[in-house]
Amino acid sequence: xxxxxxxxxxxxxxxxxxxxxxxxxxxxxxxxxxxxxxxxxxxxxxxxxxxxxxxxxxxxxxxxxxxxxxxxxxxxxxxxxxxxxxxxxxxxxxxxxxxxxxxxxxxxxxxxxxxxxxxxxxxxxxxxxxxxxxxxxxxxxxxxxxxxxxxxxxxxxxxxxxxxxxxxxxxxxxxxxxxxxxxxxxxxxxxxxxxxxxxxxxxxxxxxxxxxxxxxxxxxxxxxxxxxxxxxxxxxxxxxxxxx
Amino acid sequence: xxxxxxxxxxxxxxxxxxxxxxxxxxxxxxxxxxxxxxxxxxxxxxxxxxxxxxxxxxxxxxxxxxxxxxxxxxxxxxxxxxxxxxxxxxxxxxxxxxxxxxxxxxxxxxxxxxxxxxxxxxxxxxxxxxxxxxxxxxxxxxxxxxxxxxxxxxxxxxxxxxxxxxxxxxxxxxxxxxxxxxxxxxxxxxxxxxxxxxxxxxxxxxxxxxxxxxxxxxxxxxxxxxxxxxxxxxxxxxxxxxxxxxxxxxxxxxxxxxxxxxxxxxxxxxxxxxxxxxxxxxxxxxxxxxxxxxxxxxxxxxxxxxxxxxxxxxxxxxxxxxxxxxxxxxxxxxxxxxxxxxxxxxxxxxxxxxxxxxxxxxxxxxxxxxxxxxxxxxxxxxxxxxxxxxxxxxxxxxxxxxxxxxxxxxxxxxxx
Numbered sequence: 080x081x082x083x084x085x086x087x088x089x090x091x092x093x094x095x096x097x098x099x100x101x102x103x104x105x106x107x108x109x110x111x112x113x114x115x116x117x118x119x120x121x122x123x124x125x126x127x128x129x130x131x132x133x134x135x136x137x138x139x140x141x142x143x144x145x146x147x148x149x150x151x152x153x154x155x156x157x158x159x160x161x162x163x164x165x166x167x168x169x170x171x172x173x174x175x176x177x178x179x180x181x182x183x184x185x186x187x188x189x190x191x192x193x194x195x196x197x198x199x200x201x202x203x204x205x206x207x208x209x210x211x212x213x214x215x216x217x218x219x220x221x222x223x224x225x226x227x228x229x230x231x232x233x234x235x236x237x238x239x240x241x242x243x244x245x246x247x248x249x250x251x252x253x254x255x256x257x258x259x260x261x262x263x264x265x266x267x268x269x270x271x272x273x274x275x276x277x278x279x280x281x282x283x284x285x286x287x288x289x290x291x292x293x294x295x296x297x298x299x300x301x302x303x304x305x306x307x308x309x310x311x312x313x314x315x316x317x318x319x320x321x322x323x
Numbered sequence: 324x325x326x327x328x329x330x331x332x333x334x335x336x337x338x339x340x341x342x343x344x345x346x347x348x349x350x351x352x353x354x355x356x357x358x359x360x361x362x363x364x365x366x367x368x369x370x371x372x373x374x375x376x377x378x379x380x381x382x383x384x385x386x387x388x389x390x391x392x393x394x395x396x397x398x399x400x401x402x403x404x405x406x407x408x409x410x411x412x413x414x415x416x417x418x419x420x421x422x423x424x425x426x427x428x429x430x431x432x433x434x435x436x437x438x439x440x441x442x443x444x445x446x447x448x449x450x451x452x453x454x455x456x457x458x459x460x461x462x463x464x465x466x467x468x469x470x471x472x473x474x475x476x477x478x479x480x481x482x483x484x485x486x487x488x489x490x491x492x493x494x495x496x497x498x499x500x501x502x503x504x505x506x507x508x509x510x511x512x513x514x515x516x517x518x519x520x521x522x523x524x525x526x527x528x529x530x531x532x533x534x535x536x537x538x539x540x541x542x543x544x545x546x547x548x549x550x551x552x553x554x555x556x557x558x559x560x561x562x563x564x565x566x567x568x569x570x571x572x573x574x575x576x577x578x579x580x581x582x583x584x585x586x587x588x589x590x591x592x593x594x595x596x597x598x599x600x601x602x603x604x605x606x607x608x609x610x611x612x613x614x615x616x617x618x619x620x621x622x623x624x625x626x627x628x629x630x631x632x633x634x635x636x637x638x639x640x641x642x643x644x645x646x647x648x649x650x651x652x653x654x655x656x657x658x659x660x661x662x663x664x665x666x667x668x669x670x671x672x673x674x675x676x677x678x679x680x681x682x683x684x685x686x687x688x689x690x691x692x693x694x695x696x697x698x699x700x701x702x703x704x705x706x707x708x709x710x711x712x713x714x715x716x717x718x719x720x721x722x723x724x725x726x727x728x729x730x731x732x733x734x735x736x737x738x739x
Contacts, residue, residue, distance in 0.1 A: 099414045107349075110344070110345065111342055111345045111346060111349075114340055114341050114342045114344075115341045115342065116341060116343075116344050117341050117343040117344075117438075117693075118341070118344050118590075118592075119589055119590040119591075119592070120351065120589050120590075121343055121435050121438065122589075122633055122661065123424060123427050123428060123433070123636070123662065124634070124635060124636065124637060124638030124640075125662055126661045126662050128638050129638050129639070129641075130588060130599075130600075130637050130638040130639050131638075132601070132638065144433070145431075145715055148431045149354050150356065150429050150430065151431050152352070154356055154359060154360075155356050157355065169467065172623065174572060179650070199468065207339060208574055213355075214522070216366075218355060218358050218373070219353070219354070219355035219372070220356075221370040222353050222355055222358070222373070222375045222376050222379060223371065224353065224399070224400050224735065225398055225399055225401070226392070226399040227352075227353055227398075229399065235381055254565050256647060261420040284515045299504040305350050305390075305391055305392045307349075307353075308351060308729050309349065310352060312344050313349070313350045314350075314432055316342075316429075317346050317347075317350060317432040317433055317434070318348065318432065320346075320433060320435070321427055321433030321435075322433075
């Protein structure tokens with residue numbers, strides 16, 4: 080029974096979640112694209128720009144604003160540090176998961192570790208805890224909604240189970256139970272649609288933790304298109320509006 | 324709230340969902356960075372008076388009607404059904420915000436609360452819940468454009484005293500030459516506040532600069548914009564655009580009115596004429612030596628309040644300062660200034676729409692900023708700011724002279 084459950088979570092549900100996320104994410108983007116454009120400029124004029132001056136490279140500025148968040152750096156430096164570390168870690172985490180694929184080898188094929196040796200997950204967990212706890216305090220608490228907590232809790236749970244997998248891999252006296260290559264076989268089978276049972280690649284005793292990690296990741300992907308995380312697609316166009 | 328009213332109000336919300344609005348509604352991370360940006364929050368510590376809280380009042384209605392989560396799991400983003408009770412929250416969004424857009428300079432995405440506020444205002448108008456003095460003034464303005472002949476006669480009577488006063492300053496010139504009307508092919512059409520305070524200094528300075536100008540029959544301020552009603556807004560500004568086009572004038576000069584300038588400059592689309600503020604024109608005259616000013620006339624330390632709609636929203640920062648520096652060596656900046664300047668607390672029509680107690684309470688941060696300059700004269704370039712700053716001066720006993728920049732220039736003018 081448990082094996083069947085984990086099989087559903089780790090194979091069919093993964094396909095479903097990814098397809099769902101891509102489809103609904105596309106719908107959300109298309110909805111915005113289909114709407115009429117704003118009838119006039121929503122630009123803010125920075126110091127040094129005149130009323131008739133065209134904006135200076137607004138697209139480059141929008142990318143700069145979206146990726147470096149200068150307004151947050153200026154007005155809330157502590158939050159900015161956590162946000163930057165969080166977003167950089169997310170990119171590294173994405174790379175680390177890609178690196179599991181046998182076709183990509185940032186870390187050596189026979190490495191027992193993922194990219195970052197488990198540190199990325201820990202850093203992310205710290206950042207997420209900060210982002211979560213700051214929501215418990217006035218004045219951010221007053222403007223937060225359940226969805227804000229849910230997305231952070233979901234991510235935190237996924238990160239913690241990821242950290243546990245990393246840590247749990249060293250439980251065996253003989254060293255690492257599951258290596259990068261083992262996880263690679265699982266992902267490769269997913270990519271090749273073999274529908275194989277992941278249990279045959281992942282032999283560790285903490286298989287349930289891996290299953291939970293995948294389950295949380297699936298839930299996160301299902302929720303993502305309806306959450307504010309969609310800002311990853313809109314941060315640049317939004318900043319472009321401000322830049323003119 | 325009647326079903327038909329609700330349908331109309333929600334229809335307005337649906338109709339306003341352009342690309343920008345959709346993104347503003349769906350992408351706020353509620354990080355709270357904008358909270359500190361609002362003068363009302365900074366003055367009271369009340370989170371209701373923050374950009375994010377005001378936007379949430381509308382975002383929750385949006386969630387209920389236009390988002391999948393709002394329909395399936397309304398608890399997730401606290402979606403709400405629009406009803407009479409919630410319309411009070413919509414009112415809070417619309418009329419506790421001055422639309423100064425300072426929060427945009429804090430938000431990592433640049434969400435424009437003024438746009439959200441404009442929709443809230445339009446919804447209130449549809450529900451007949453808007454502040455009535457604004458509607459009355461907007462309708463008066465629109466009617467003035469429809470009954471043109473009556474409006475012209477009335478306006479000519481109103482400016483007779485100003486003409487007479489200036490005729491004494493410029494002997495040898497007829498009152499009609501000093502304050503000219505209906506001048507076809509003039510270089511400049513000046514749109515005033517239709518009041519002495521903006522007509523008199525402008526006429527004096529234009530006459531001294533030998534400007535070939537014409538005074539518009541209409542006032543610059545657009546109460547339709549303060550109500551967030553596009554049809555009324557258009558009706559009101561079209562009175563002026565028609566006048567410019569009929570007279571064949573190439574430059575439209577807007578008096579010290581922030582909303583009017585931003586509207587005419589950046590929001591009505593490309594036209595056959597250029598739009599400048601009076602201070603841009605006067606700055607040019609000073610640089611060209613067309614007007615000469617005596618620096619000994621204005622006594623005391625002078626500071627300048629950047630109007631949000633002229634500064635942040637339209638990029639006119641330096642010209643007013645150049646004008647002030649031409650009449651005094653004792654100019655002192657407020658801090659923060661320019662793009663980051665605190666709003667006066669009276670913008671967005673709040674000078675008319677909001678209770679004076681609210682305006683005074685939410686502008687403490689502005690008062691502290693003014694006090695810190697140690698100035699004797701407080702100048703600005705917007706009539707709404709001017710009215711609010713005068714009220715603050717009185718309420719907080721700042722003992723300042725509050726003045727428009729053009730007034731100072733007219734006072735310091737050296738007549739040939």
